[in-house]
Amino acid sequence: MRAATGHQYELTAATPAGPARATITEVAAGLRAYSVGGIDLVETFPAGAVPPKAAGIVLVPWPNRIRDGVWVHDGVKRELALTEPALRNASHGLLRFAPYRELDRTAGSVTLGATVFPQTGYPFQLDTEVTYTLAADGLEVTHLLRNVGQADAPVALGAHPYLKIGDVPTGDLVLRVAAGTHIDVDDRLNPVGETPVDGTPFDLRNGQTVRDLDLDDGFGRVASTNGRTEHSLTAPDGRRVVLWGDENMRYVQVFTPRNFPISAGDGEPVRGQAVAIEPMTAPANAFNTGAGLHWLTPGETWTLRWGIRHSGF
Numbered sequence: 001m002r003a004a005t006g007h008q009y010e011l012t013a014a015t016p017a018g019p020a021r022a023t024i025t026e027v028a029a030g031l032r033a034y035s036v037g038g039i040d041l042v043e044t045f046p047a048g049a050v051p052p053k054a055a056g057i058v059l060v061p062w063p064n065r066i067r068d069g070v071w072v073h074d075g076v077k078r079e080l081a082l083t084e085p086a087l088r089n090a091s092h093g094l095l096r097f098a099p100y101r102e103l104d105r106t107a108g109s110v111t112l113g114a115t116v117f118p119q120t121g122y123p124f125q126l127d128t129e130v131t132y133t134l135a136a137d138g139l140e141v142t143h144l145l146r147n148v149g150q151a152d153a154p155v156a157l158g159a160h161p162y163l164k165i166g167d168v169p170t171g172d173l174v175l176r177v178a179a180g181t182h183i184d185v186d187d188r189l190n191p192v193g194e195t196p197v198d199g200t201p202f203d204l205r206n207g208q209t210v211r212d213l214d215l216d217d218g219f220g221r222v223a224s225t226n227g228r229t230e231h232s233l234t235a236p237d238g239r240r241v242v243l244w245g246d247e248n249m250r251y252v253q254v255f256t257p258r259n260f261p262i263s264a265g266d267g268e269p270v271r272g273q274a275v276a277i278e279p280m281t282a283p284a285n286a287f288n289t290g291a292g293l294h295w296l297t298p299g300e301t302w303t304l305r306w307g308i309r310h311s312g313f
Helices: none
Strands: 008-015 018-025 031-036 065-067 070-073 076-079 089-091 101-106 109-116 126-135 138-147 153-155 174-177 179-185 191-196 216-222 228-234 240-246 251-255 260-264 267-272 275-280 294-296 301-311
Touching: 008 109, 008 126, 018 126, 031 138, 065 070, 138 153, 138 294, 174 251, 174 275, 228 275, 240 275, 294 301
Parallel strands: none
Antiparallel strands: 008 018, 018 031, 065 089, 070 076, 101 109, 109 126, 126 138, 138 301, 153 294, 174 228, 179 191, 179 216, 216 251, 228 240, 240 301, 251 275, 260 267
16 A cells, blocks of 8 residues: 555664654645654654644745735736635645655765645746755754746745654643734634734643643744754653754644544544644734745745754663
8 A cells, every 4th residue: 555645755863762763744744743763752643644734844935824825926916726715724745745755865864855846826946955964963954945937926835733742642741832922713714813822821821730721823923042943741750852943933733633633543533632733934814914924035044953853862
């Protein structure tokens, strides 16, 4: 049986915490699995399944949603395909179901590439690359976006990893999100404003237990120290997994579904709580608001990075 996400790139490396392993998919250049010393640090899914709830995929040329799939550029109304039909939004970019091609590979790294061709609602052309590299203390991800068209192109990027510490129930973990504002949304999950988190249930800077959270929420004003942003999950025994980003990742989406198909080893997945910490360069509906939107000139290249770091293992 062929995998539903195409070729599976298996990465391995020796680390002080034990063998590190990752699986990267041909479709959406997704992170399907990542473990260190036999402990899963992201939610995985069977090879025959599509990524549940967008698990692990790359989001380009926009993350999250565009209201009604409509935006205006140079006075022209652009209409994108509604890939979230229940809420009538264009969701998670244009490469969610696209195959990437192999550009470079070693035992512990792989670089995949794909092109965004001009199409309905997005008349621009981009070459994209993503490199996954296993390091001593985590997994490093580098994205490269290049405008190979003839006009300035609007671009935003995100990723959709579900983090975990595999031998601890996710509900027992403490989530910390280093964000100063909450993106307020309507009943279709599109932004209607941005509010400081101070004194609200959305202030996760000091940490809250995952089981107490019910989120599908965006956050802004993400704190950066020495050019790096960090959000984390901590186990009761002190082990920690950090989702970090470079200075471009000034937004984050946090999603805590309670019906995620959690891997149960060799058995069938069971429904349980998971937590996605999604680094983003822009929030939902950025093509309309301009928040965090990056305009690439013809020939220009944009490089950005994020990754997963572990400690205490």
